[in-house]
Amino acid sequence: MAAASSEPVSPANTTVGWIGTGVMGQSMCSHLIKAGYTVTVFTRTKSKAESLLSLGAHWADSPNSLASKSDVVFSIVGYPSDVRHVILHPTSGVLSGLRSGGVLIDMTTSDPSLAVEIHSAATAASCSSLDAPVSGGDRGARLGSLSIFAGGDEAVTTRVTPLLNHLGRVYYMGGPGKGQFCKLANQVTIASTMVGLCEGLIYASKAGLDLTNYLSAISTGAAGSKSLDLYGNRILNRDFEAGFYVNHFVKDLGICLRECQNMGLALPGLALAQQLYLSLKAHGEGDLGTQALVLALERLNNISLKTESSNIKEE
Known part of the structure; x- marks a missing residue:
């Protein structure tokens, strides 16, 4: 992945995984597909991903499977318990499948302490993570004009900003958990x-x-x-x-x-x-x-x- 080097992230060198296709996630993911990225999606109810699949997204049957096909994985789910399950589950979670050097970007509004825990787990797996919740509602998601509050390593934030720019404007807020705060x-x-x-x-x-x-x-x-x-x-x-x-x-x-x-x-x-x-x-x-x-x-x-x-x- 380009994020592991000095080469800018682009559709030619970065594959994307997307978990969560609710009111916000569906519109957000569609921007990345339309920008030319190869995107794999997972959601608990496959029918909710049909519009993204019709745009050219690929389907994975678990967060683990999705992560194994992706350089950067986004998640935007409902509750902290959902975040914990899709990311940290020892056999089906994202970090059990993400390759060394991969980046996880959780955009769910969640507990700052959980963001810190995920960051530590990602680092132990030779990966990176950002907590990057958003503001702007369904309209901002549709228009790609969300405010994105990023917490984690600044260098990682900078490397994936070309991806995030398709969704809105990135504000780097500080270390792990600061995006959630x-x-x-x-x-x-x-x-x-x-x-x-x-x-x-x-x-x-x-x-x-x-x-x-x-x-x-x-x-x-x-x-x-x-x-x-x-x-x-x-x-x-x-x-x-x-x-x-x-x-x-x-x-x-x-x-x-x-x-x-x-x-x-x-x-x-x-x-x-x-x-x-x-x-x-x-x-x-x-x-x-x-x-x-x-x-x-x-x-x-x-x-x-x-x-x-x-x-x-x-x-």
Whole structure:
């Protein structure tokens, strides 16, 4: 592989493995196929990889088999337990099949301590690993405009940046685990921003404002945000399809809170957001997108954005 030399990574000298074809992973992997890379894919349900196979990807029946055919292996799965299984399982995991000099890039949002453990295991196997979670949602994945937070060896990050550039913009954050810490800080920021977006809509609705006009009015001022741009109109259109699942966000915020306990930090906004998102799970709404937070606030206030503005009469 080119990453083991000074030769730049390219489709001519680097084969790629991809594990995980969910909302994000499928779009991300497609960019590498379209860029000309030979890509082998694995996912627990083969039917979920059919669109990638139709683009020319090859199929592997295990992470081990996939890794044996790949110079660089990407993973983007659901939970830390999934990461541990697909990477560290002694017989079927990636590191049991990756050749010496291979690179593993885990893009799942996961525990920083697990990223450090994987880095140590990869080093022992004469391989390299990066923790490189991403931000930008389903839209960023489709457009190849994700923010990629890389932790691990800087030289390895530099060598694989030509690959990562097809997915978005790379930010090197430091040693093993630092990519995960950056993503968790990102989630802390998003959580409180989403609470503010939804509470603002609830307030504006109760005040009788036209919500489309309201969003337009605040979007170019200090209240403007990426969350507003991505999710404001989805909320108004009652479009709660997942660009990022509530279930996965609850997982991320739970990791954040555990890290806060380890650090001795008190982040009350994070704790409040976690409770609101847990209430969505309790109502069976865990497979909706994070913008569904508005449903929890509607229930708290016994109103619906669909009807409240129309019920306000001019005095």
